[in-house]
Amino acid sequence: MNITQPLSGSHLRTYNTIFQHPISHNLGWNDVHALFRHLGEVEEKPNGNLKVSRNGQVLMLHPSIAKDVETDELMGLRHFLERSAQVPDAPKESVAQWLLVIDHREARIFQSEVSGTIPQRILPPSDEADLRPTARAKDFSRGQEKPDPNVFFTPVAEALKAAGQILIFGSGKGKGSEMEQFVAWLKLKHAELANRIVGTVVIDEHHSSDGQLLAKAREFYARTAAPGNGSQTLPQPTSQPTT
Numbered sequence: 001m002n003i004t005q006p007l008s009g010s011h012l013r014t015y016n017t018i019f020q021h022p023i024s025h026n027l028g029w030n031d032v033h034a035l036f037r038h039l040g041e042v043e044e045k046p047n048g049n050l051k052v053s054r055n056g057q058v059l060m061l062h063p064s065i066a067k068d069v070e071t072d073e074l075m076g077l078r079h080f081l082e083r084s085a086q087v088p089d090a091p092k093e094s095v096a097q098w099l100l101v102i103d104h105r106e107a108r109i110f111q112s113e114v115s116g117t118i119p120q121r122i123l124p125p126s127d128e129a130d131l132r133p134t135a136r137a138k139d140f141s142r143g144q145e146k147p148d149p150n151v152f153f154t155p156v157a158e159a160l161k162a163a164g165q166i167l168i169f170g171s172g173k174g175k176g177s178e179m180e181q182f183v184a185w186l187k188l189k190h191a192e193l194a195n196r197i198v199g200t201v202v203i204d205e206h207h208s209s210d211g212q213l214l215a216k217a218r219e220f221y222a223r224t225a226a227p228g229n230g231s232q233t234l235p236q237p238t239s240q241p242t243t
Helices: 009-018 029-039 071-083 149-159 178-189 210-225
Strands: 041-044 050-054 057-061 097-102 107-110 120-122 131-133 145-147 165-170 197-202
Touching: 009 029, 009 071, 029 041, 029 050, 057 071, 097 178, 097 210, 107 149, 107 210, 120 149, 149 178, 165 178, 165 210, 178 197, 197 210
Parallel strands: 097 165, 165 197
Antiparallel strands: 041 050, 050 057, 097 107, 107 120, 131 145
């Protein structure tokens, strides 16, 4: 038996009595309480119960009118000591897998690919000072403007800083694709963040619900996590954002 605290004297005798064969019938509660205070933490509740905590395991002891521990109670003590003998392994840090869905109308950032995740929405600027015409100045008219990339993309990049892996969904190609424009801008402005992009996927986002988008993201991450499949990053855009 692996004991996390060294035992000696009365504590060691109490411990050995709990695991004694045949079962002992003269184990006192006072000795048990003293042992648990030595091995873990004991908290007395308002109703008289004692909450014993040790290595992530919890045992609740109820007040007993008997001086000695009964057989079924002793078995509970034995099982608790066995369960709590080892310090639990620290959980492995998981990599946050995020999804960015972006077009010229908005950016939606899902901080997980888990179903039901609510996205953070970032809208492009509405002030004319932050808009640029898509064609020649004489052809400029409301509805043909595009947001300045620095004004629109900067808050998106800030919101992605906590992401571990980033999957991006978008529509269109080349200069008509906000997704490709964002990735190209990110490579220029935030190379470290750009390196976290694991894939860019062209989809028909306007006819896809959040649930359908998350399902596609889960499928992508599951496929890339399969044995033998490295990070399947799709070809990156060659176009550069217009400044």
